[in-house]
Amino acid sequence: MSLLEVENLEVYYETEEGPAQAVDDVSFTLEEGENLGIVGESGCGKTTLAKAIIGILPDAGYVNGGTIRFKGDDMTEMTGEQRRRLKWEEISMIAQSAMNSLDPVYTIREQIVEAIETHRPGTGRTESQQIVTSMFELVGLDPDRADDYPHQFSGGMRQRAMIAMALALEPSLILADEPTTALDVIMQDQILKRISQIQDEIRSSMLVITHDVSVVAETCDRVLVMYAGKVAEEGPVEEIFNQPYHPYTIGLKRAFPNIRKTDQDLLSIKGYPPELIDPPQGCRFAERCPMADERCREEEPEAHYMNDLRTYCHYAEDIDRELRPRADDPKTWRQTEAARAVQEVGDD
Ligand SMILES: Nc1ncnc2c1ncn2[C@@H]1O[C@H](COP(=O)(O)OP(=O)(O)O)[C@@H](O)[C@H]1O
Ligand SMILES: [Mg+2]
Secondary structure (H helix, E strand, O other): OOOEEEEEEEEEEEEOOEEEEEEEEEEEOOOOEEEEEEEOOOOOOOOOOOOHOOOOOOEEEEEEEEEEOOOEEEEEHHOOHHHHHHHOOEEEEEOOHEEEEHHOOOOOEEEEEEHHHHHOOOOHHHHHHHHHHHHHOOOOOOOHHHHHHHOOOHHHHHHHHHHHHHOOOOOOOEEOOOOOOOOHHHHHHHHHHHHHHHHHHHHEEEEEEEEHHHHHHOOOOOEEEEEEEEEEEEHHHHHHHHOOOOOOHHHHHHHHHOOOOOOOHHHHHHOOOOOOOOOOOOOHHHHOOOOOOOHHHOOOOEEEEOOEEEEEOHHHHHHHHHOOHHHOOOOHHHHOOOHHHHHHHOOO
């Protein structure tokens, strides 16, 4: 049994124009002790996926279908109480914005101790204090600062406090949503190393959501590439980096070396992801794909298994011949549909 099995998951948001299909038919598994990276441009559903797993979707969000099995139990069928218990004790989230996850009216120490005492009744005061001290040391914070309030911390310190808090209960699953975005590169490396160390000790698994490919390379065993709410491709980290088969991953890969700073770099693929309220019926990447044809615009691709990868592209088998040889040419990714149509007419 896998630690986490997500199957055909659909998570929608109610909007005035109809439901936005933020996560649509997403399936993957996560084994015990394994780290899975989730990458893709902004707005492709990464945070929504994590929130659905831990059960903290905003009011407008809902699971429309599919299952999320944690240690074999379907979480979508659990009561609020059962889920609350799982949260922190078994699953914890290091959120994108640490400020929103820390309560401004309590000191950091009070919050960590409260979490420990709520979820692990029987832990004595002295032991809780020791956990706070050791967690602070692990994330590189001075334990004397534990009695500060969140607003007394800098952004980077709050992020580290958040990480300390998320790890204090030794969860079996950590959902890290852009865990180090607020930190500078050196701090980021230190924190990642520490998270990995702690993980090794407590044998937890982690979903690492990030657009920073260096973070994925350092921490993950496998990678799931999401595009417009769907899985584009999934597989071992080396294969995703070295020989991906989905045109979207290949396009992203071009941006990998300078991906460190912003989402902006990903836009070396011309255009933007489609609207999720009324998404295109075929492949969602078709509009931006240098290989797309009529079939791609009409028919949704099924999974193709290429080496150890699961690739949702009709033409996965043709990639080596058709796209890989011209993937490094910026023109390949700048060509618009209109330009291609004109060219095709010319070619006839
Ligand atoms: N509260 C909300 N109400 C409506 N739509 C939302 C809400 N939160 C996110 N979305 C939409 O869901 C999609 C996925 O968002 P998100 O999961 O935050 O993506 P990512 O984390 O990959 O940037 C986006 O199109 C976003 O606009
Ligand atoms: Mg996000």
